[in-house]
Ligand code: SF4
C-alpha cells in the first residue's frame with residue numbers, strides 16, 4: 686500500500702506535502718507538472734493527506750475511479766532521475 690498523488694496537484698505543486706513527509710519519498714524534477722510519491726519508500730503514515738490544499742492525495746485504495754491512471758503514473762515515475770522534494 687502507498688499513497689498516490691492525483692490530478693488536483695497538476696500545476697499547483699505548492700510542496701506542502703513535502704514539508705511533512707517523514708521519509709522524503711515525494712519526488713519531482715524541473716519541468717514536472719505534479720509531484721509523485723515513491724511507492725517503495727512511502728510508509729503509509731498519512732501525514733501528507735490532510736495538509737494538501739487541493740485534496741490531491743489518496744490512499745491507494747481510495748483513489749477515485751476517474752483518477753486511476755494516476756496510480757500508474759506514480760508507480761512508473763522515474764524516481765532515479767528526480768530528487769525528493771519540490772524541485773520545480
Ligand atoms: S503517507 Fe507519509 S510516507 Fe507516504 S508520502 Fe505521505 S507523508 Fe510520505
Ligand code: SF4
Nearest residue numbers: 694698699700702737
Ligand atoms: S500538497 Fe497537494 S497540491 Fe501541494 S504539492 Fe503536495 S500533492 Fe501537490
